[in-house]
Amino acid sequence: xxxxxxxxxxxxxxxxxxxxxxxxxxxxxxxxxxxxxxxxxxxxxxxxxxxxxxxxxxxxxxxxxxxxxxxxxxxxxxxxxxxxxxxxxxxxxxxxxxxxxxxxxxxxxxxxxxxxxxxxxxxxxxxxxxxxxxxxxxxxxxxxxxxxxxxxxxxxxxxxxxxxxxxxxxxxxxxxxxxxxxxxxxxxxxxxxxxxxxxxxxxxxxxxxxxxxxxxxxxxxxxxxxxxxxxxxxxxxxxxxxxxxxxxxxxxxxxxxxxxxxxxxxxxxxxxxxxxxxxxxxxxxxxxxxxxxxxxxxxxxxxxxxxxxxxxxxxxxxxxxxxxxxxxxxxxxxxxxxxxxxxxxxxxxxxxxxxxxxxxxxxxxxxxxxxxxxxxxxxxxxxxxxxxxxxxxxxxxxxxxxxxxxxxxxxxxxxxxxxxxxxxxxxxxxxxxxxxxxxxxxxxxxxxxxxxxxxxxxxxxxxxxxxxxxxxxxxxxxxx
Amino acid sequence: xxxxxxxxxxxxxxxxxxxxxxxxxxxxxxxxxxxxxxxxxxxxxxxxxxxxxxxxxxxxxxxxxxxxxxxxxxxxxxxxxxxxxxxxxxxxxxx
Numbered sequence: 173x174x175x176x177x178x179x180x181x182x183x184x185x186x187x188x189x190x191x192x193x194x195x196x197x198x199x200x201x202x203x204x205x206x207x208x209x210x211x212x213x214x215x216x217x218x219x220x221x222x223x224x225x226x227x228x229x230x231x232x233x234x235x236x237x238x239x240x241x242x243x244x245x246x247x248x249x250x251x252x253x254x255x256x257x258x259x260x261x262x263x264x265x266x267x268x269x270x271x272x273x274x275x276x277x278x279x280x281x282x283x284x285x286x287x288x289x290x291x292x293x294x295x296x297x298x299x300x301x302x303x304x305x306x307x308x309x310x311x312x313x314x315x316x317x318x319x320x321x322x323x324x325x326x327x328x329x330x331x332x333x334x335x336x337x338x339x340x341x342x343x344x345x346x347x348x349x350x351x352x353x354x355x356x357x358x359x360x361x362x363x364x365x366x367x368x369x370x371x372x373x374x375x376x377x378x379x380x381x382x383x384x385x386x387x388x389x390x391x392x393x394x395x396x397x398x399x400x401x402x403x404x405x406x407x408x409x410x411x412x413x414x415x416x417x418x419x420x421x422x423x424x425x426x427x428x429x430x431x432x433x434x435x436x437x438x439x440x441x442x443x444x445x446x447x448x449x450x451x452x453x454x455x456x457x458x459x460x461x462x463x464x465x466x467x468x469x470x471x472x473x474x475x476x477x478x479x480x481x482x483x484x485x486x487x488x489x490x491x492x493x494x495x496x497x498x499x500x501x502x503x504x505x506x507x508x509x510x511x512x513x514x515x516x517x518x519x520x521x522x523x524x525x526x527x528x529x530x531x532x533x534x535x536x537x538x539x540x541x542x543x544x545x546x547x548x549x550x551x552x553x554x555x556x557x558x559x560x561x562x563x564x565x566x567x568x569x570x571x572x573x574x575x576x577x578x579x580x581x582x583x584x585x586x587x588x589x590x591x592x593x594x595x596x597x598x599x600x601x602x603x604x605x606x607x608x609x610x611x612x613x614x615x616x617x618x619x620x621x622x623x624x625x626x627x628x629x630x631x632x633x634x635x636x637x638x639x640x641x642x643x644x645x646x647x648x649x650x651x652x
Numbered sequence: 653x654x655x656x657x658x659x660x661x662x663x664x665x666x667x668x669x670x671x672x673x674x675x676x677x678x679x680x681x682x683x684x685x686x687x688x689x690x691x692x693x694x695x696x697x698x699x700x701x702x703x704x705x706x707x708x709x710x711x712x713x714x715x716x717x718x719x720x721x722x723x724x725x726x727x728x729x730x731x732x733x734x735x736x737x738x739x740x741x742x743x744x745x746x747x
Binding site: 217 | 708710712718732740744
């Protein structure tokens with residue numbers, strides 16, 4: 173990206189809430205793997221006379237989301253009708269919140285410290301799913317009525333990377349908060365990205381294009397990069413950017429103008445008369461917000477200066493790993509940065525290695541097992557290879573319930589640090605006729621044969637000797 | 653209040669209705685009458701009056717998040733659609 177123009181980006185993010193039932197009907201909200209139109213009720217079908225019945229859990233999740241976005245919760249919120257005519261919306265209107273949304277202004281911080289303000293966030297219902305064929309389309313209403321939270325950012329984002337990071341951070345926040353399954357492939361989170369360019373000294377923002385319905389962080393980043401090229405080329409030629417909705421194709425790597433929906437922009441919002449307002453006391457809000465688990469930003473603050481930022485960002489993609497690390501750090505107290513680093517490294521180097529990622533679905537070792545593992549490694553009872561070997565056994569169904577020392581013993585990988593015992597093994601090696609030549613060579617000044625002798629000690633100890641202790645002891649005995 | 657032909661067409665388009673020439677004229681006249689009648693309310697001074705969103709003074713009407721069996725099953729619901737295919741509602745192609 174050149175930097176002739178300043179790019180300004182605002183993002184609307186739709187988050188599907190992981191409630192058991194839909195927002196306004198008592199129907200299964202989890203349609204994953206279910207046949208079309210099996211999760212529908214007369215309410216979702218909009219049969220005449222059907223009335224919405226508000227899901228209390230969706231309100232509670234919205235309150236949590238508000239807290240996670242460092243936002244205010246409005247003590248009074250209401251629902252409104254947004255009218256448009258489309259086959260995925262049987263009622264002819266979507267129940268949304270325009271005038272008094274449940275979540276007010278907030279702010280999140282990206283990993284590099286950039287702040288993005290949240291304008292507001294509101295609750296609304298999802299529409300059904302359309303599949304297009306030759307001259308007809310098919311409608312599946314399983315998704316119609318799924319609760320959504322739409323999070324609207326301020327235009328505080330000024331690069332493709334920050335657009336990517338913002339979406340990813342929202343995804344982390346929603347999954348940490350436990351309000352969303354976070355499956356992007358199945359559309360659990362979808363992003364609409366508004367992009368405009370202007371010269372850096374311009375007084376107002378340029379005309380924006382809106383790229384609708386992106387469902388991966390990478391698509392968001394690529395679409396922004398593409399739009400920068402497209403819009404800057406137009407501006408360079410003295411042409412205008414048209415305010416319009418555009419679609420993104422991952423295959424072509426381009427955005428294209430979608431059929432203008434200018435007629436449909438007249439939504440004729442009106443208050444929803446079927447749902448009384450939501451009034452929330454400070455006590456109710458505080459009680460629900462107290463159940464919010466630690467957020468990515470909390471872990472960043474906690475482990476700053478202990479775990480390198482890039483390792484930390486990798487771990488943050490796996491809530492179970494960073495939570496286990498937090499539990500481990502709680503058990504150890506804050507004065508053990510080395511042990512925390514050690515376990516963080518084992519997590520990233522062993523668990524995130526391609527051949528082991530299936531282990532991420534298994535229960536993780538207990539904080540106590542990890543504490544003993546770090547301790548045995550510190551005491552040089554376990555070499556770094558043995559440490560990893562024991563760690564992997566924590567996932568073995570036959571062994572995972574055993575304590576670290578027992579597992580290490582059964583594996584026979586505890587290093588011999590008993591100097592008397594080591595001394596005996598060294599003596600035994602030095603008396604062995606096959607090592608006499610090497611000893612003579614060492615005395616004659618050939619340092620490197622020491623490696624061979626250490627190897628013999630390791631062999632005699634069946635791998636349990638601590639190599640650096642063995643080397644020190646050999647040197648001492650040979651020089652006397 | 654005058655309702656233009658364009659406004660009638662705009663409204664019919666938003667509602668996905670196709671209107672005959674006669675209907676455009678007659679509905680236009682009807683709408684004009686209705687809106688003129690309702691517009692009498694504009695004469696009232698409503699400064700400082702909170703808008704009425706609903707007439708029952710209820711708040712926080714909600715239910716627990718529990719799945720309940722539905723009386724109408726998929727077949728019953730699909731039977732109401734003009735056309736169905738592969739357990740889905742078949743509609744003219746939209747984009």
